[in-house]
Amino acid sequence: MQPKSYICKILEIEGATNVRDLGGYKARGGSSTSYGRFLRSGGLSKLSEKGIQQLLAAGVDCIIDLRSRSEVEKLPSAIGKMHGIDVYHIPMLDFIQSEIAQGTIKLPDTLEEIYLHIIEKGQEDFRRVFEVFAMDYRCILFHCTAGKDRTGMSAMLLLTLAGVDKETILEDYSYSYELNCITEVKGVPTSLLESNKSTLAYAIELLERDYGGGVEYIKAAGVTAAQISAICGKLGVSDL
Numbered sequence: 001m002q003p004k005s006y007i008c009k010i011l012e013i014e015g016a017t018n019v020r021d022l023g024g025y026k027a028r029g030g031s032s033t034s035y036g037r038f039l040r041s042g043g044l045s046k047l048s049e050k051g052i053q054q055l056l057a058a059g060v061d062c063i064i065d066l067r068s069r070s071e072v073e074k075l076p077s078a079i080g081k082m083h084g085i086d087v088y089h090i091p092m093l094d095f096i097q098s099e100i101a102q103g104t105i106k107l108p109d110t111l112e113e114i115y116l117h118i119i120e121k122g123q124e125d126f127r128r129v130f131e132v133f134a135m136d137y138r139c140i141l142f143h144c145t146a147g148k149d150r151t152g153m154s155a156m157l158l159l160t161l162a163g164v165d166k167e168t169i170l171e172d173y174s175y176s177y178e179l180n181c182i183t184e185v186k187g188v189p190t191s192l193l194e195s196n197k198s199t200l201a202y203a204i205e206l207l208e209r210d211y212g213g214g215v216e217y218i219k220a221a222g223v224t225a226a227q228i229s230a231i232c233g234k235l236g237v238s239d240l
Helices: 049-057 069-074 094-102 111-121 123-133 150-161 166-180 197-211 214-221 225-235
Strands: 038-041 062-065 086-089 140-143
Touching (some): 038 150, 140 150, 150 197, 166 197
Parallel strands (some): 062 086
């Protein structure tokens, strides 16, 4: 049952966690974001057959996998082209994942450090993500492993583009820890498993300080006016 405390629509998908619809948020011009167009989630490697059918019933016809190459190799997705769904693999933080695996760098100490890496080194990745967002798909699901950081940053930029207010975006971000029920991962500091509002607020402040905000950031990344217009249309909000 949908907890009354959540402002988002949570989807019960067997074998997946943190699956949420980004519809229903108050947006620019007094409108609300459309349901059934953009979903965010954690990994899909443990989807059951019922879970696959639930995603298909939700209208998903495109998946963007934000996990690193090593994550995908270790835990392949259970759903894809064989089910009539187009899958785009756009690895974020791949350089960190690869170098940690090789032992050449250590895991960052804070989420703020990770988000700084995503912002500074991820513009090309976000350009590719928003390029797919603009394509003519009925319902796009984007995910990483936990559906918290890479997915959370992508959701933040998408909701910012829709004109959703900052506090609502932070609230959406904060649900991931509770919905994933992550309590401990060997070798990973507890602070990296959380989704405190202050962490995403830090990232938003960096975007505002260094780029003029999230919208200007994706424009600088190469997302075109036509693509932005197409995404706004899918979100059900007025164009910029």
